[in-house]
Amino acid sequence: MERLDDRSRMSGDVHVRVCESLRGRFPWATRLTIVMKSQRAGERVLRSISRYLESRLKLVVNIAKSHVVKTTESKFLGFTFQGGRIQWHAKTLQKFKQQVRRLTNRNWGVSMSYQLFKISQYLRGWINYFGIASGYQRCVDLDHWIRRRVRMAYWRQWRKPRTKVRSMMRLGAHFRSAIACGITSKGPWRSSKTPGIQQALSNDYLKSQGLYALRDGWIKLHHAR
Numbered sequence: 001m002e003r004l005d006d007r008s009r010m011s012g013d014v015h016v017r018v019c020e021s022l023r024g025r026f027p028w029a030t031r032l033t034i035v036m037k038s039q040r041a042g043e044r045v046l047r048s049i050s051r052y053l054e055s056r057l058k059l060v061v062n063i064a065k066s067h068v069v070k071t072t073e074s075k076f077l078g079f080t081f082q083g084g085r086i087q088w089h090a091k092t093l094q095k096f097k098q099q100v101r102r103l104t105n106r107n108w109g110v111s112m113s114y115q116l117f118k119i120s121q122y123l124r125g126w127i128n129y130f131g132i133a134s135g136y137q138r139c140v141d142l143d144h145w146i147r148r149r150v151r152m153a154y155w156r157q158w159r160k161p162r163t164k165v166r167s168m169m170r171l172g173a174h175f176r177s178a179i180a181c182g183i184t185s186k187g188p189w190r191s192s193k194t195p196g197i198q199q200a201l202s203n204d205y206l207k208s209q210g211l212y213a214l215r216d217g218w219i220k221l222h223h224a225r
Contacts, residue, residue: 078092085133103118116209120211127217128221132221151197152192164181171201173200
Protein backbone atom coordinates (compact mmCIF):
# COMPACT_ATOMS: atom_id res chain seq x y z
CA MET A 1 0.00 0.00 0.00
CA GLU A 2 1.17 3.52 -0.73
CA ARG A 3 2.74 5.62 1.92
CA LEU A 4 1.33 8.96 2.97
CA ASP A 5 4.78 10.33 3.69
CA ASP A 6 4.98 13.06 1.08
CA ARG A 7 1.32 13.96 1.37
CA SER A 8 1.20 14.10 5.15
CA ARG A 9 4.57 15.68 5.87
CA MET A 10 3.07 19.11 5.34
CA SER A 11 5.52 21.89 6.23
CA GLY A 12 7.21 19.44 8.55
CA ASP A 13 4.16 19.46 10.84
CA VAL A 14 3.13 15.83 10.75
CA HIS A 15 4.31 12.46 9.55
CA VAL A 16 1.91 9.58 8.95
CA ARG A 17 2.86 6.24 7.43
CA VAL A 18 0.58 3.44 6.32
CA CYS A 19 2.39 0.16 5.76
CA GLU A 20 2.21 -1.92 2.63
CA SER A 21 1.59 -5.26 4.36
CA LEU A 22 -2.20 -5.17 4.00
CA ARG A 23 -1.96 -4.50 0.25
CA GLY A 24 -4.61 -1.82 0.35
CA ARG A 25 -7.15 -3.77 2.42
CA PHE A 26 -8.27 -2.95 5.94
CA PRO A 27 -9.99 -5.83 7.78
CA TRP A 28 -11.28 -3.40 10.39
CA ALA A 29 -11.60 0.32 10.94
CA THR A 30 -8.25 2.07 11.23
CA ARG A 31 -7.88 5.09 13.51
CA LEU A 32 -5.22 7.77 13.35
CA THR A 33 -4.39 10.67 15.62
CA ILE A 34 -2.41 13.51 14.06
CA VAL A 35 -0.93 16.10 16.41
CA MET A 36 -0.53 19.63 15.07
CA LYS A 37 0.67 22.92 16.50
CA SER A 38 -2.48 24.93 15.79
CA GLN A 39 -6.18 24.59 15.03
CA ARG A 40 -5.68 26.04 11.56
CA ALA A 41 -2.93 23.56 10.69
CA GLY A 42 -5.07 20.70 11.97
CA GLU A 43 -8.02 21.67 9.80
CA ARG A 44 -5.76 21.99 6.75
CA VAL A 45 -4.23 18.55 7.27
CA LEU A 46 -7.62 16.96 7.95
CA ARG A 47 -8.98 18.23 4.61
CA SER A 48 -5.89 17.15 2.69
CA ILE A 49 -5.57 13.70 4.29
CA SER A 50 -9.30 13.00 3.89
CA ARG A 51 -9.20 13.98 0.24
CA TYR A 52 -6.13 11.84 -0.38
CA LEU A 53 -7.54 8.76 1.37
CA GLU A 54 -10.82 8.95 -0.51
CA SER A 55 -9.56 9.89 -3.97
CA ARG A 56 -6.25 8.02 -4.20
CA LEU A 57 -6.67 5.07 -1.83
CA LYS A 58 -10.44 4.69 -2.30
CA LEU A 59 -11.01 4.47 1.46
CA VAL A 60 -14.04 5.70 3.36
CA VAL A 61 -13.38 8.42 5.93
CA ASN A 62 -15.84 8.60 8.82
CA ILE A 63 -16.72 12.29 8.80
CA ALA A 64 -18.62 12.04 12.10
CA LYS A 65 -15.49 10.87 13.92
CA SER A 66 -12.94 12.95 12.00
CA HIS A 67 -12.47 16.30 13.68
CA VAL A 68 -9.94 18.79 15.02
CA VAL A 69 -9.88 19.32 18.79
CA LYS A 70 -7.45 20.21 21.54
CA THR A 71 -5.44 17.28 22.89
CA THR A 72 -7.21 17.58 26.26
CA GLU A 73 -10.56 17.15 24.47
CA SER A 74 -9.49 14.29 22.24
CA LYS A 75 -10.46 10.63 22.54
CA PHE A 76 -8.41 7.89 20.94
CA LEU A 77 -9.07 4.21 21.63
CA GLY A 78 -10.44 5.09 25.06
CA PHE A 79 -7.60 7.44 25.99
CA THR A 80 -7.06 11.18 26.10
CA PHE A 81 -3.99 13.38 26.67
CA GLN A 82 -3.44 15.83 29.51
CA GLY A 83 -0.26 17.53 30.60
CA GLY A 84 1.74 15.52 28.10
CA ARG A 85 0.56 12.25 29.62
CA ILE A 86 -1.82 9.51 28.51
CA GLN A 87 -5.00 9.49 30.60
CA TRP A 88 -8.25 7.54 30.60
CA HIS A 89 -11.08 9.29 28.85
CA ALA A 90 -14.12 10.12 30.98
CA LYS A 91 -16.32 7.81 28.88
CA THR A 92 -13.85 4.97 29.45
CA LEU A 93 -14.25 5.29 33.21
CA GLN A 94 -18.01 5.58 32.83
CA LYS A 95 -18.20 2.33 30.85
CA PHE A 96 -15.86 0.65 33.31
CA LYS A 97 -18.03 1.53 36.29
CA GLN A 98 -21.17 0.45 34.46
CA GLN A 99 -19.64 -2.98 33.85
CA VAL A 100 -18.50 -3.34 37.48
CA ARG A 101 -21.99 -2.41 38.64
CA ARG A 102 -23.41 -5.07 36.34
CA LEU A 103 -21.01 -7.69 37.69
CA THR A 104 -21.96 -6.81 41.30
CA ASN A 105 -25.68 -6.58 40.59
CA ARG A 106 -28.03 -7.87 43.29
CA ASN A 107 -30.22 -9.66 40.72
CA TRP A 108 -27.50 -11.75 39.10
CA GLY A 109 -28.27 -14.83 41.21
CA VAL A 110 -24.85 -16.52 41.16
CA SER A 111 -22.46 -17.58 43.93
CA MET A 112 -19.94 -15.08 45.28
CA SER A 113 -17.04 -17.27 44.15
CA TYR A 114 -18.26 -17.11 40.55
CA GLN A 115 -19.02 -13.42 40.88
CA LEU A 116 -15.49 -12.70 42.12
CA PHE A 117 -14.07 -14.82 39.29
CA LYS A 118 -15.95 -12.82 36.63
CA ILE A 119 -15.12 -9.47 38.24
CA SER A 120 -11.42 -10.31 38.46
CA GLN A 121 -11.43 -11.60 34.90
CA TYR A 122 -12.82 -8.29 33.69
CA LEU A 123 -10.48 -6.19 35.85
CA ARG A 124 -7.41 -8.09 34.69
CA GLY A 125 -8.28 -7.68 31.02
CA TRP A 126 -9.20 -4.02 31.48
CA ILE A 127 -5.98 -2.98 33.21
CA ASN A 128 -3.84 -4.96 30.76
CA TYR A 129 -5.21 -2.70 28.02
CA PHE A 130 -5.74 0.61 29.80
CA GLY A 131 -2.82 0.26 32.21
CA ILE A 132 -0.48 2.18 29.91
CA ALA A 133 -2.11 5.40 31.11
CA SER A 134 -0.81 7.45 34.03
CA GLY A 135 -3.33 6.36 36.61
CA TYR A 136 -1.79 4.88 39.76
CA GLN A 137 -3.90 6.91 42.21
CA ARG A 138 -7.01 6.33 40.13
CA CYS A 139 -6.37 2.59 40.35
CA VAL A 140 -6.12 2.86 44.14
CA ASP A 141 -9.38 4.82 44.29
CA LEU A 142 -11.15 2.40 41.95
CA ASP A 143 -9.95 -0.58 43.99
CA HIS A 144 -11.49 1.02 47.08
CA TRP A 145 -14.78 1.52 45.24
CA ILE A 146 -14.74 -2.02 43.81
CA ARG A 147 -14.14 -3.59 47.21
CA ARG A 148 -17.07 -1.64 48.60
CA ARG A 149 -19.24 -2.92 45.74
CA VAL A 150 -18.13 -6.48 46.51
CA ARG A 151 -18.86 -6.08 50.23
CA MET A 152 -22.30 -4.83 49.29
CA ALA A 153 -22.79 -7.92 47.12
CA TYR A 154 -21.87 -10.18 50.06
CA TRP A 155 -24.25 -8.26 52.32
CA ARG A 156 -27.12 -8.69 49.88
CA GLN A 157 -26.50 -12.40 49.53
CA TRP A 158 -26.53 -12.97 53.27
CA ARG A 159 -30.01 -11.35 53.41
CA LYS A 160 -31.39 -12.36 56.81
CA PRO A 161 -30.03 -10.68 59.99
CA ARG A 162 -29.17 -14.05 61.55
CA THR A 163 -27.18 -15.09 58.50
CA LYS A 164 -25.36 -11.76 58.48
CA VAL A 165 -24.37 -12.04 62.14
CA ARG A 166 -23.18 -15.65 61.80
CA SER A 167 -21.23 -14.91 58.61
CA MET A 168 -19.51 -11.89 60.12
CA MET A 169 -18.52 -13.75 63.28
CA ARG A 170 -17.22 -16.66 61.20
CA LEU A 171 -15.01 -14.18 59.36
CA GLY A 172 -13.59 -12.73 62.57
CA ALA A 173 -15.86 -9.81 63.43
CA HIS A 174 -16.52 -9.05 67.11
CA PHE A 175 -19.85 -10.22 68.51
CA ARG A 176 -21.21 -6.74 69.30
CA SER A 177 -20.08 -5.38 65.95
CA ALA A 178 -21.73 -8.28 64.14
CA ILE A 179 -24.99 -7.77 66.04
CA ALA A 180 -25.00 -4.02 65.35
CA CYS A 181 -24.44 -4.58 61.63
CA GLY A 182 -26.93 -7.44 61.44
CA ILE A 183 -29.86 -5.45 62.85
CA THR A 184 -29.05 -2.14 61.21
CA SER A 185 -31.67 -0.37 59.10
CA LYS A 186 -29.00 0.95 56.72
CA GLY A 187 -29.14 -0.15 53.11
CA PRO A 188 -26.48 -2.44 51.57
CA TRP A 189 -24.40 0.42 50.12
CA ARG A 190 -24.21 2.37 53.39
CA SER A 191 -23.64 -0.81 55.39
CA SER A 192 -20.69 -1.80 53.20
CA LYS A 193 -18.72 1.13 54.62
CA THR A 194 -19.20 0.30 58.31
CA PRO A 195 -16.10 -0.81 60.29
CA GLY A 196 -17.66 -4.15 61.26
CA ILE A 197 -18.24 -5.26 57.69
CA GLN A 198 -14.83 -3.96 56.62
CA GLN A 199 -13.29 -6.01 59.44
CA ALA A 200 -15.12 -9.19 58.42
CA LEU A 201 -14.67 -8.69 54.68
CA SER A 202 -11.18 -7.23 54.90
CA ASN A 203 -8.96 -6.44 51.95
CA ASP A 204 -6.84 -9.50 52.70
CA TYR A 205 -9.91 -11.74 52.83
CA LEU A 206 -11.24 -10.47 49.51
CA LYS A 207 -7.82 -10.97 47.95
CA SER A 208 -7.69 -14.53 49.30
CA GLN A 209 -11.03 -15.17 47.62
CA GLY A 210 -9.58 -14.14 44.27
CA LEU A 211 -10.49 -10.45 43.94
CA TYR A 212 -8.00 -8.83 41.59
CA ALA A 213 -6.58 -5.37 42.33
CA LEU A 214 -6.12 -2.80 39.57
CA ARG A 215 -3.25 -1.30 41.54
CA ASP A 216 -1.28 -4.57 41.34
CA GLY A 217 -1.86 -4.79 37.60
CA TRP A 218 -0.78 -1.19 37.05
CA ILE A 219 2.41 -1.66 39.06
CA LYS A 220 3.21 -4.85 37.17
CA LEU A 221 2.91 -3.05 33.84
CA HIS A 222 4.95 0.01 34.82
CA HIS A 223 7.57 -1.51 37.11
CA ALA A 224 8.09 -4.99 35.73
CA ARG A 225 11.68 -6.16 36.01
